[in-house]
Amino acid sequence: MKRIIMSGDEAIARGAWEAGVRVASAYPGTPSTEILENISQYKDDIYCQWANNEKVASEIAIGASIGGARALAAFKHVGMNVAADPIFTVGYTGVNGGLVFISADDPGCHSSQNEQDNRLYAPHAKLLCLEPSDSQECKDFMIAAFDLSERFDIPVLMRMTTRVCHSKSIVELGERKNEGVKKYESNPSKYAMLPANARVRHVAVEQHLKDAEEYAYECPLNKIEWGSRAIGIITSGISYQHSREAFGDGASYLKLGLTYPISKKLVKEFCEKVDKVYIIEEGEPYIENFVRTLGIGCVGKEAVTIQGELDAQIVRKAFGIAAAPDKYMVETKAPARPPVLCAGCPHRGFYYALLKHKKEIVTTGDIGCYSLGVNPPFNGFDTAICMGSGFSMPIGLAKALEMQGDSRKVFGLLGDSTFFHSGLTSLIDAVHAEANVCLCLLDNSITAMTGHQQNSGTGISLMGYEVPKIDALQLILATGIDKANVRVVDPIDLDAMDKAITDAIAAKGTFVIVTKRPCALLKEVIKANAGAHCIIDPDKCTGCRACTKVACPALAFENKKAYIADPANCTACGLCAQMCKFNAISKVGK
Amino acid sequence: MTTNILLTGVGGQGTILTTKILSEGLVALGYDVKMSEIHGMSQRGGTVNTQLKFGDKVFAPNIGEGEADIIVAFEKVEALRALPYLKKGGMIVMDEREIYSMPVLIGQQEYPHEAAEVLKNAVGNVVIVSASKIAEDLGSIRSQNICLLGALVAALDLKGIDWVELVSSSVPPKTRDVNVAAFKAGFERVKAN
Numbered sequence: 133m134k135r136i137i138m139s140g141d142e143a144i145a146r147g148a149w150e151a152g153v154r155v156a157s158a159y160p161g162t163p164s165t166e167i168l169e170n171i172s173q174y175k176d177d178i179y180c181q182w183a184n185n186e187k188v189a190s191e192i193a194i195g196a197s198i199g200g201a202r203a204l205a206a207f208k209h210v211g212m213n214v215a216a217d218p219i220f221t222v223g224y225t226g227v228n229g230g231l232v233f234i235s236a237d238d239p240g241c242h243s244s245q246n247e248q249d250n251r252l253y254a255p256h257a258k259l260l261c262l263e264p265s266d267s268q269e270c271k272d273f274m275i276a277a278f279d280l281s282e283r284f285d286i287p288v289l290m291r292m293t294t295r296v297c298h299s300k301s302i303v304e305l306g307e308r309k310n311e312g313v314k315k316y317e318s319n320p321s322k323y324a325m326l327p328a329n330a331r332v333r334h335v336a337v338e339q340h341l342k343d344a345e346e347y348a349y350e351c352p353l354n355k356i357e358w359g360s361r362a363i364g365i366i367t368s369g370i371s372y373q374h375s376r377e378a379f380g381d382g383a384s385y386l387k388l389g390l391t392y393p394i395s396k397k398l399v400k401e402f403c404e405k406v407d408k409v410y411i412i413e414e415g416e417p418y419i420e421n422f423v424r425t426l427g428i429g430c431v432g433k434e435a436v437t438i439q440g441e442l443d444a445q446i447v448r449k450a451f452g453i454a455a456a457p458d459k460y461m462v463e464t465k466a467p468a469r470p471p472v473l474c475a476g477c478p479h480r481g482f483y484y485a486l487l488k489h490k491k492e493i494v495t496t497g498d499i500g501c502y503s504l505g506v507n508p509p510f511n512g513f514d515t516a517i518c519m520g521s522g523f524s525m526p527i528g529l530a531k532a533l534e535m536q537g538d539s540r541k542v543f544g545l546l547g548d549s550t551f552f553h554s555g556l557t558s559l560i561d562a563v564h565a566e567a568n569v570c571l572c573l574l575d576n577s578i579t580a581m582t583g584h585q586q587n588s589g590t591g592i593s594l595m596g597y598e599v600p601k602i603d604a605l606q607l608i609l610a611t612g613i614d615k616a617n618v619r620v621v622d623p624i625d626l627d628a629m630d631k632a633i634t635d636a637i638a639a640k641g642t643f644v645i646v647t648k649r650p651c652a653l654l655k656e657v658i659k660a661n662a663g664a665h666c667i668i669d670p671d672k673c674t675g676c677r678a679c680t681k682v683a684c685p686a687l688a689f690e691n692k693k694a695y696i697a698d699p700a701n702c703t704a705c706g707l708c709a710q711m712c713k714f715n716a717i718s719k720v721g722k
Numbered sequence: 723m724t725t726n727i728l729l730t731g732v733g734g735q736g737t738i739l740t741t742k743i744l745s746e747g748l749v750a751l752g753y754d755v756k757m758s759e760i761h762g763m764s765q766r767g768g769t770v771n772t773q774l775k776f777g778d779k780v781f782a783p784n785i786g787e788g789e790a791d792i793i794v795a796f797e798k799v800e801a802l803r804a805l806p807y808l809k810k811g812g813m814i815v816m817d818e819r820e821i822y823s824m825p826v827l828i829g830q831q832e833y834p835h836e837a838a839e840v841l842k843n844a845v846g847n848v849v850i851v852s853a854s855k856i857a858e859d860l861g862s863i864r865s866q867n868i869c870l871l872g873a874l875v876a877a878l879d880l881k882g883i884d885w886v887e888l889v890s891s892s893v894p895p896k897t898r899d900v901n902v903a904a905f906k907a908g909f910e911r912v913k914a915n
Contacts, residue, residue, distance in 0.1 A: 295758060299783035299784070301780070377782040457786060460844050462802070463840075464802060467825050467831035469767070470823070474767065677829075689827065
């Protein structure tokens with residue numbers, strides 16, 4: 133058998149293919165994005181699609197499952213909140229073709245707004261829950277997940293974490309199972325969840341979960357590894373790896389692969405054979421609370437932190453089995469290196485223009501590359517809560533400001549992918565409510581932050597086909613908004629940007645600014661810009677530093693002069709040149 | 723026991739490809755290998771750390787403070803930032819390339835140009851490989867990463883497979899010659915040390 137090194141996300145994609153999956157959908161979100169990206173390499177066997185949001189992705193998968201095909205939807209942890217509505221009810225209907233939802237949680241908030249532990253969804257939505265701890269298990273558990281989903285007529289939650297998604301380990305490859313598509317038969321009493329049917333299904337699903345709990349006792353995804361019986365560790369997912377690293381053979385392990393439902397009998401038997409029970413898990417005391425309901429004493433969250441990611445050292449420290457690590461220390465400090473808007477980023481012009489009106493406005497932000505505009509020197513917005521909120525929060529915020537006599541105008545911003553995700557419904561509400569706000573759609577023609585996924589506005593599908601391009605501007609105009617209150621501008625054109633913002637502040641009613649310029653990292657943009665960059669004439673540069681106010685990573689200031697420190701990175705967008713009153717900056721190349 | 727390597731650089735420097743080639747070589751040598759990398763926001767000009775562990779059996783994929791046998795730094799201050807991860811008696815392989823971060827570019831923070839000397843004084847076993855300069859002289863600064871890979875393979879004394887062949891088949895065909903030359907230069911630099 134071929135053994136290759138794969139990330140958890142790649143292994144999930146491989147497992148889906150080997151399991152005979154036919155339909156897959158997702159909305160991109162770190163650390164889950166690479167699952168669908170990798171599934172697209174199996175497009176001859178799997179129909180795959182980026183959906184506009186996680187709810188749509190889940191419903192595409194649910195439709196396929198009821199239709200008889202094995203199907204999956206993938207999302208990051210917060211995406212599951214968006215998808216929760218259909219997921220809670222498909223917990224009642226059960227499946228036809230096996231159905232798996234993959235949630236990639238992000239303990240440590242590497243690229244997320246919270247650390248929610250989505251295992252808690254499993255008992256709440258009545259899903260089976262599996263937790264792989266390395267890439268081999270990602271692949272194997274996917275195959276098991278589809279079998280279990282069909283066996284118990286329950287959707288499965290495959291719960292990943294960043295460290296499982298993005299770490300790589302060895303995987304043994306297998307062949308694809310040729311699962312046929314099950315025949316679709318109309319069955320409203322199972323799949324049309326009106327009250328009379330839902331009440332009956334609730335009884336059925338409770339029985340299915342009981343059956344699954346009985347199966348959990350013998351489920352091969354759970355395993356016991358005996359070492360010293362002085363300590364018994366119950367753990368799951370990546371926390372198993374950290375526990376093994378920290379305790380070695382100095383403890384025994386109950387590693388749960390199936391974490392909902394958990395077998396009471398299995399846990400009791402394990403705990404009876406060890407002196408002390410430790411529960412080692414990232415995030416919430418999920419396993420711990422279960423163990424405590426069995427009346428078993430254990431050490432869990434009072435020792436192991438609820439915040440952030442675990443590692444072996446944190447585990448050692450929590451249980452007092454090692455001193456602080458012996459490490460080198462020096463006085464010299466490394467300067468901070470926060471992520472920044474790239475050289476040539478279209479958002480830079482927008483944020484600089486906005487900065488000049490700082491005193492007249494209050495701004496709500498959203499989730500995307502433009503989130504980086506919250507940092508100095510732009511301090512571009514005050515809030516970032518969730519996808520789409522950049523366009524809906526202004527409605528309420530404007531009311532609250534009005535009530536306290538604050539005359540500042542509320543601006544909201546989000547990007548093209550976020551607009552299609554959920555910003556459109558927010559915009560409709562703003563127009564419908566005649567909200568006196570300015571909504572800014574920062575359209576860079578790609579889903580940029582997660583690494584350039586196509587979206588409804590780009591005209592190309594995940595499978596690489598040309599598809600209809602949805603025109604965001606036409607959607608905006610279709611709300612019936614006063615056309616005089618809509619502007620489309622190039623964000624790098626500072627004069628045009630300033631004029632649009634000034635008009636928006638003066639206007640009454642809902643105002644929309646669409647900034648249109650493609651992401652500077654898009655291949656075709658890089659190609660078009662090849663060789664072009666700015667240069668700064670040192671004789672003309674007076675050292676006034678006006679150009680540094682746009683905070684471009686390609687431009688540096690040293691010895692009282694500005695200079696292009698990284699010409700290869702500079703895109704010759706010319707934003708810095710617009711800042712210079714001494715004509716010291718010009719474009720060369722091309 | 724595992725051997726733990728931390729590669730650190732700035733988004734876009736190619737630390738991830740380096741680790742990929744190294745891990746494939748280690749798998750071919752029969753080791754258990756795990757690597758861990760965090761992508762996402764860090765690509766936007768932030769610090770990128772890739773961690774690789776190999777041995778008979780690897781459990782946790784990530785490296786804690788004081789646990790790295792070797793730090794490979796693609797940029798000078800990133801070596802400084804990663805220092806707490808180095809095991810006592812460990813080794814640093816570093817390029818002296820300087821890439822200024824936003825706080826430095828806008829004059830809020832100073833860039834410690836003396837970082838390599840500071841590290842040499844503290845650690846002792848520091849090998850400077852001017853990989854970006856070597857790569858630039860060979861024709862493309864982008865092969866800096868493969869030059870550092872050569873240095874790392876030499877530092878780890880990994881025999882038993884044809885690394886040049888592996889590099890050759892892992893990089894885009896157009897860049898093959900430059901990358902092979904960069905690999906060899908990095909390898910020789912450490913061997914000569």
